[in-house]
Amino acid sequence: MSLEPFNRLVRLAARAFYDDITMKGDNQPKAGRGDNRGMAVVVLDALTRRQWVREEDLAKALKLHSKQLRRTLRFFEEEKLVTRDHRKETAKCAKVFSAAVAATGDGQKILKEGEEKTKLHTHSYCCLDYAQVHDVVRYRLHRMKKKLKDELDSRNTIQEYTCPNCGKRYSAFDALQLVSLTDDYFHCENCNGELVAESDKLAAEEMGDGDDNARRRRREKLKDMLQKMEEQLKPLTLQLARVKDLPVPEFGSLQAWEARANAAARASGDSSAVDSTKSSQGQGYGGTPMPFLGETRVEVALSGVEVKEEDTESDTKATAVKVLPPWMIKQGMNLTKEQYGEVMPVTKMDESSAPIDDKKSKDLKEDEKSRQDEYLKAYYEALVKRQKEQEDALKKMQQESETSRASKSDFSNGDSEVHAERQVGMKAKREDDENDDVEWEESPPAGNTGGTYKLADLNVEANASSDDEDDIDWEEG
Amino acid sequence: MFFHITLERNMQLHPRHFGPHLREKLVAKLMKDVEGTCSGRHGFVVAITNVEDIGKGLIREGTGFVTFPVKYQCVAFRPFKGEILEAVVTMVNKMGFFAEAGPVQIFVSNHLIPDDMEFQSGDMPNYTTSDGSVKIQKDSEVRLKIIGTRVDATEIFCIGTIKDDFLGVINDPGAAS
Ligand SMILES: [Zn+2]
Numbered sequence: 001m002s003l004e005p006f007n008r009l010v011r012l013a014a015r016a017f018y019d020d021i022t023m024k025g026d027n028q029p030k031a032g033r034g035d036n037r038g039m040a041v042v043v044l045d046a047l048t049r050r051q052w053v054r055e056e057d058l059a060k061a062l063k064l065h066s067k068q069l070r071r072t073l074r075f076f077e078e079e080k081l082v083t084r085d086h087r088k089e090t091a092k093c094a095k096v097f098s099a100a101v102a103a104t105g106d107g108q109k110i111l112k113e114g115e116e117k118t119k120l121h122t123h124s125y126c127c128l129d130y131a132q133v134h135d136v137v138r139y140r141l142h143r144m145k146k147k148l149k150d151e152l153d154s155r156n157t158i159q160e161y162t163c164p165n166c167g168k169r170y171s172a173f174d175a176l177q178l179v180s181l182t183d184d185y186f187h188c189e190n191c192n193g194e195l196v197a198e199s200d201k202l203a204a205e206e207m208g209d210g211d212d213n214a215r216r217r218r219r220e221k222l223k224d225m226l227q228k229m230e231e232q233l234k235p236l237t238l239q240l241a242r243v244k245d246l247p248v249p250e251f252g253s254l255q256a257w258e259a260r261a262n263a264a265a266r267a268s269g270d271s272s273a274v275d276s277t278k279s280s281q282g283q284g285y286g287g288t289p290m291p292f293l294g295e296t297r298v299e300v301a302l303s304g305v306e307v308k309e310e311d312t313e314s315d316t317k318a319t320a321v322k323v324l325p326p327w328m329i330k331q332g333m334n335l336t337k338e339q340y341g342e343v344m345p346v347t348k349m350d351e352s353s354a355p356i357d358d359k360k361s362k363d364l365k366e367d368e369k370s371r372q373d374e375y376l377k378a379y380y381e382a383l384v385k386r387q388k389e390q391e392d393a394l395k396k397m398q399q400e401s402e403t404s405r406a407s408k409s410d411f412s413n414g415d416s417e418v419h420a421e422r423q424v425g426m427k428a429k430r431e432d433d434e435n436d437d438v439e440w441e442e443s444p445p446a447g448n449t450g451g452t453y454k455l456a457d458l459n460v461e462a463n464a465s466s467d468d469e470d471d472i473d474w475e476e477g
Numbered sequence: 478m479f480f481h482i483t484l485e486r487n488m489q490l491h492p493r494h495f496g497p498h499l500r501e502k503l504v505a506k507l508m509k510d511v512e513g514t515c516s517g518r519h520g521f522v523v524a525i526t527n528v529e530d531i532g533k534g535l536i537r538e539g540t541g542f543v544t545f546p547v548k549y550q551c552v553a554f555r556p557f558k559g560e561i562l563e564a565v566v567t568m569v570n571k572m573g574f575f576a577e578a579g580p581v582q583i584f585v586s587n588h589l590i591p592d593d594m595e596f597q598s599g600d601m602p603n604y605t606t607s608d609g610s611v612k613i614q615k616d617s618e619v620r621l622k623i624i625g626t627r628v629d630a631t632e633i634f635c636i637g638t639i640k641d642d643f644l645g646v647i648n649d650p651g652a653a654s
Binding site for chain 1: 568570571572573575582584586587588589596598602624625627634636
């Protein structure tokens with residue numbers, strides 16, 4: 001359930017529809033300096049790299065005036081792309097949120113210790129509403145197409161008639177008066193001449209007068225527009241098709257999200273201490289405990305069959321029997337099926353997945369090890385392939401963003417690289433916890449796989465957050 | 478679209494009706510006067526459902542007629558742009574066809590008839606698809622969409638289209654016979 005397709009959708013939509021939107025202040029003259037076209041795109045792009053974010057923080061990160069940003073966000077709220085939330089809060093509340101932000105690995109640790117205040121402030125938060133974005137974009141495209149097509153087919157237009165003799169014009173509303181009892185045509189009220197429908201005239205004499213020419217030109221223009229639209233919006237429609245059957249990422253309300261994020265952070269044993277600096281130093285694996293990444297799900301395509309695999313947690317203590325959420329059991333069974341039958345009841349997956357640190361029988365370990373080795377090799381191959389694909393996708397993405405907004409592109413690249421690195425760390429960790437055969441850990445961390453927001457997979461995290469607190473233990477191992 | 482609305486009207490009653498059945502006379506006259514009429518504002522009055530209130534009569538000088546303010550409820554029918562109606566075809570010609578939905582007359586011009594339907598003249602002029610499977614002629618029932626209304630003080634005339642999804646013939650008596 002990756003965010004990336006949806007983020008791409010947002011980015012494409014931003015460029016398609018909001019590229020030349022100016023966020024004018026009410027009292028700001030539209031001077032050259034006030035020309036902030038493209039800001040909308042930058043803001044949307046920034047939002048694809050975040051989940052819930054405090055608007056002040058976002059403004060700081062984008063080096064925008066908060067008022068300006070708010071205006072943009074309000075616009076997007078009206079456009080139904082963004083959900084916003086406002087609440088009065090003390091410094092403590094703000095801290096909770098910051099912790100949540102840190103926990104999601106956003107890397108935007110903006111709140112510093114010194115900034116704490118005791119006063120009550122109203123803070124606004126915003127977040128992309130992916131489900132709605134999807135709908136809104138589809139609806140917009142539909143309306144655009146329909147409008148042009150209707151006009152082109154002269155659908156919903158009232159037919160007009162003219163008298164070739166006296167030039168009197170009629171519309172279809174006069175039809176009742178124009179009907180003749182003698183033949184099948186409409187007749188002029190003045191001279192009883194046979195009326196000609198406007199469009200027929202157009203078709204009949206291509207060399208018509210100016211009026212007709214204008215009509216024809218308009219038709220051509222419409223056709224042209226429709227064609228151009230389909231051409232230019234092709235990436236967007238393709239992306240829509242791609243996204244169509246994917247589950248929509250859902251962050252939930254601000255409160256819910258915050259609670260989840262913090263719970264996950266606590267569960268993994270360190271709270272807001274995590275920041276991006278460690279992971280961005282390129283310590284791919286084992287280095288950085290990311291509260292969220294620890295539990296991120298990884299999808300692997302193995303020989304055509306899509307095998308999903310959990311990033312299993314090893315529970316070295318393994319004392320308490322934990323009830324695992326159903327999704328975990330299912331996926332786990334997929335992985336090591338026999339194991340369960342031999343060793344454990346299915347529900348104790350956390351123990352079975354980390355048998356090395358446990359006091360399990362040796363032979364079983366060996367047996368399992370070889371199987372896991374095999375599996376992991378295949379898995380890793382698939383992973384590398386996937387990373388390559390992502391790299392390619394990202395490059396494409398970056399090219400787009402660079403061309404459109406060169407000034408901000410470095411920002412975005414830097415940001416996504418951070419994530420990429422982290423993601424690699426996460427993956428390696430998963431291998432770590434198998435705790436054997438290290439050969440495939442040597443492979444290079446893919447630098448630019450950014451943008452795959454595994455960490456945003458909150459629905460999963462929420463369930464798993466009750467897990468153990470020893471990521472660090474086996475990461476060192 | 479149908480509406481159930483309350484309207485008021487001043488009714489003039491001839492003195493010969495004065496007597497024990499004055500009220501009945503008044504209601505009967507109201508029905509006769511109002512039902513089937515059309516006002517631009519409310520559309521066609523289809524039926525009176527209830528007489529709410531009959532006010533005090535006022536004798537008009539000179540004539541002896543008495544004016545009663547009457548408040549009544551009625552069902553009114555007013556077509557709107559964008560509305561889908563089912564109508565019976567009344568006349569077909571080269572320029573299109575006319576249809577009626579109750580009291581409303583609708584004209585569908587030939588460019589709002591699907592392009593694959595062609596006009597066939599003759600005894601029974603009609604629009605037919607090339608394979609002959611669909612035919613629009615007098616007394617056909619069609620579903621159409623109102624794309625324009627002209628509302629006069631006493632008349633409503635509509636322009637319709639059948640050039641859209643799910644519009645067109647819904648029952649063709651000619652095909653069955
Ligand atoms: Zn004329």
